[in-house]
Amino acid sequence: MSALDDLLTCLRFPSVSTDSRHNADTRACADWLVAKLTSMGLTTSLHETPGHPVIVAKNKHIAGRRTVLLYGHYDVQPAEPFAEWKSPPFEPTIRDGVIFCRGATDNKGQLIAHVSGLAETLAKHGDLPVNLTILFEGEEEIGSPNLKPFLEAHRQQLACDVVAISDTGMVGPGIGTFTYGLRGIACMELKVHGPSIDLHSGIFGGAVANPATIAARLAASLHDDQGRVLIPGFYDDVKPLASWERSAWAELGDGDAETLSLTGVPALFGEPEFTERERRWARPTAEVNGIGGGYQGEGSKTVIPREAFVKLSFRLVPDQNPEQILDLATAYLLSKAPASVRLEIKRGHTGQAYLMDPQGPLGKAAQRALTKTFGGKIALIREGGSIPIVQAFKDVLKADTLLLGLALPDCQAHAPNENFPIANLEAGIRLNQALLAELGA
């Protein structure tokens, strides 16, 4: 199957966008995609940005047809920790019909499913039922810093009636899932600077503040014991959950049991007044994604480290404003840091949360395509992840986005042993064809 060969080829590029050592690999992945799309008969162009390039490809646009923008990303998360992969992270390995590789689900498997669906249709009919514009970027995993400017600079060329993306999840194998909401994100990094050098903790301990301790105290100041965020004003703009959502989600089965089994934690945790799904899909969070300082090696080294860091991200929900959340967090953390250290705060990438009406005409077309592909009842959900570009499509192109994900709950996106079943690749090909047929009707 040439779709599978294409996916395996695409997965072999270690296109880790956050790590500059992989810049050449990321570029090579983009070049391969350009060649592939060109070979399918699409008019394809590679656009330089200050970071990784953007790819645009189109069929011949004909007046009177609906224009669909298909978005995907060819960059992937870092593969660390390497030691926990059962097969090499950038050599796709198939076990029991499942492809294991960094990017298998997020997003190369889903992207290649669409590309392969288009390739089949083009080979058979010489055209597509819609005006199609492909937009693939290489910076989704670092917050798409250059895509919004690109949209703004190419409004005419990218004008469309609707955006379609497969970069979200299915509630279970074979259950067509339509995602009508996403959390936003806001990242920041704290650095706590103390002494000018690492100090002997015997000689100086007790008289100077320990940056690792202060970093820990700042991280600890973010939550109460039950996981509620303590930053003043953090929840002010949170839009309450609609009651139809709460009941629809309650019908999806035992979320607690599923999350316990997927994660392996001894017990769940979080705001007691919300269900597990509500906490993941519709409540904002503050997470420590990385913390470090002082001796990291074997055994002990009795130092007071000169500095320590905390990498933070906030998951946001409608109608929180990411930049305002970073302002509130900055003010709060500065107020908590003692004068005996210097606190440096670096703002990272941000993205708005997203919410669309699943019962509009486009939402209904997407649900029909899902029914045609998967059969049975379609799940209507929000998701906890962030696709900041969805809000950018809304802002710049004035287009809603249809989120038709193919990621299974145990796909291990962002983690070791990321995987994607070949069955989902095949379903994605049919979904692409059904969706364009519905949107072209």
Next chain:
Amino acid sequence: MSALDDLLTCLRFPSVSTDSRHNADTRACADWLVAKLTSMGLTTSLHETPGHPVIVAKNKHIAGRRTVLLYGHYDVQPAEPFAEWKSPPFEPTIRDGVIFCRGATDNKGQLIAHVSGLAETLAKHGDLPVNLTILFEGEEEIGSPNLKPFLEAHRQQLACDVVAISDTGMVGPGIGTFTYGLRGIACMELKVHGPSIDLHSGIFGGAVANPATIAARLAASLHDDQGRVLIPGFYDDVKPLASWERSAWAELGDGDAETLSLTGVPALFGEPEFTERERRWARPTAEVNGIGGGYQGEGSKTVIPREAFVKLSFRLVPDQNPEQILDLATAYLLSKAPASVRLEIKRGHTGQAYLMDPQGPLGKAAQRALTKTFGGKIALIREGGSIPIVQAFKDVLKADTLLLGLALPDCQAHAPNENFPIANLEAGIRLNQALLAELGA
């Protein structure tokens, strides 16, 4: 000068005892010392232990003379962070009469000063004024796990009237300093285990406890805002400072200004009811020596890490019991950890705090040797560091220890750019000779 050559040779062995990759280097350093002591005419032996070897060397012991045990250690702290060294950490480099190298002060510079003092005396007189037993170990930086059993197994061979050690500090250049007390130590490491893999913080954030956050909360639970330790019972056995000590230390000049300038911190920190020196020399502490979890690389990676760690050490004072402190800390931390994570606690090395009477006959002899070497008024101090073996000498050999340090306040022990002036090497040679003369009189 052959003393300097010997020191440079000794420094070139990267004898990092905590890091098993350096086991061969540590052994090579021990072998070199054995050859050196043998060449001086001392009867020298290398003793295997479960870890790094112990070296014993003696002149001919003659009945009726005082027996002095000279202790030192040939192992050193790790050199990390390497990037902050101005010259290679294991290639001694002399700038303006100061030797820069890991171990320059702690303890190779001071150890070689004594060895060189002995070599000169032996070359000139063929004997020493006392019965001398040298005891050099290679595990001081990891808490001397095998030395106390060694003492117990060799009580007869190591029997002595007094122990002398140069592994402590001088209050300033040229000021003879006698240390009559040391803090003890107790180390432990916490590991917080959460999900079985790193999780996507968008998909799961809000529903599971974040091990990095919990590690931070546990570290933060150790102190109040002013640095007092919150573990119940922690201060119960702390012996109050004597009033003569508080006044003697107050006369040593402005400790705040010196520590600010040595450390480069924006402000001092710690228990407000004690002076800076009292906090460093006579108050117990809890320090985070290392903390880590989640993404450590460039940029951001939005994970909930599967685990996080905190490396802790407690500096202890008379009459705290190190094992009991670890018990109290363990119980406290277990009580603070939520059921949504699994907490693993690993106990590390411990050492009792030490206190001797500086005005007894041996203390007075040491002070005379210091006056002969340095002139001027001798400083009587305690120190914040830990030399657990001092308590072991007391327990097993029933001998007090004379602490005659040659480390300057800016020697950067345990830190990058550790250094030792050649002038202190020369003073150490004279101090060795004056001390043995006083003790032999």
